[in-house]
Amino acid sequence: MRLLIFDIDGTITHLDGATRRAYWRxxxxxxxxxxxVDGLSMHGRTDPLIFRECFTRTGLSGDWREKYQSFKPLYLEALPESIKNTExxxxxxxxxxxxxxxxxKPTEFALALGTGNMEAGARVKIGYFGLNAFFPVGGFGDEHEERHLILQDSMDSSVRFYGREFRPEHTWVIGDTEHDVHGAQKLGLRTLAVATGGKYSVEMLAETGADEVREDLSATADLIELFRS
Ligand SMILES: [Mg+2]
Incomplete structure (x- = not known):
């Protein structure tokens, strides 16, 4: 059985800046x-990392982790409206x-999320498109800044939920940035990089050493065969 861990932003969804506007608000x-922000890139970054970077660059004082906990409900309140108001x-x-x-094909494939989004934010985003039921578990950016720890969480919660182990070589991480690929590589997982996120081209993703790189995820039958390999 294969475990497929999907990133959200740039891989599943395009929200055209709705995240950023909610974050800023x-x-x-x-x-x-x-x-x-001074050129801080949000692509492939985790929510706590983006927050810490903004917090530091803005010259705010105090414990950023504590403030992150206060920030979360405000962001989660702003996010649905921001998505709704984005054309x-x-x-x-x-x-x-x-x-x-x-x-x-539930006997062949198990689905999970692996995203830098805090879980409630991730649920708002894919819930907007009616996809939550497909992803019962995942790893999220509530605590961890580092993507490989998020992916490890995703694997652990998948083991608990699906009630079985998944071999690293049977686990695929599907993402649109070098961060997804490098996080997966740290854990010895296989990687499918997709150039839909807008920041990383096929050529740039090929340089990350991803196992597979695609322009998009449209070749359904072919991708299913790839995951089986
Ligand atoms: Mg992404």
Whole structure:
């Protein structure tokens, strides 16, 4: 049996800046100022890491982890409205078909999330597209800044939920950035990198040493064969 761990932003969904706008609104509400970002990239970053970077660059004092706990409910309140008010939101090409077809083969494939989003935020995002039921478990950015720890959480919760072990060589991480690939590589997992996130091209992703790189996830039958390999 194969375990397939999906990233969300840029891999499953395109939210056209809705995350960032909710993030900024919550940050302003909590601190009364816009975060200083100085070119900080959010692509493939975990929520706590983005928060810590914003917190530090803005020159705020105190325990950022404590403030992150205060930030979370504000962000979660802002997120659904931000998504709803964003015109160009969509699932990336092929994603829905792929997920549905994998879910039709429950003896072959187990699905999980592996995302830097805090869990409640992740649920809002894929819930907007009706996909929560496909992903009963996952690893999230509630505690960990580092992606391989999130992926480890995803594997551990999958073992508990599906009631069986998954071999690393039978576990695929599907993501759109070098961070997904490198996190998976640290755990000896297989990687499918997809260039739908807008920041990393096929060529850039190939340089990460991903096992497979695709323009998008539209070749459903072919991808299912790949996961079986
Ligand atoms: Mg991503």
């Amino acid at each position: 919550a940050f302003r509400e909590l601190f009364g100022t816009d975060p200083v 160009r939101t969509f699932l990336h090409v092929g994603v829905k078909d792929l997920i549905e077809q994998l879910a039709e």
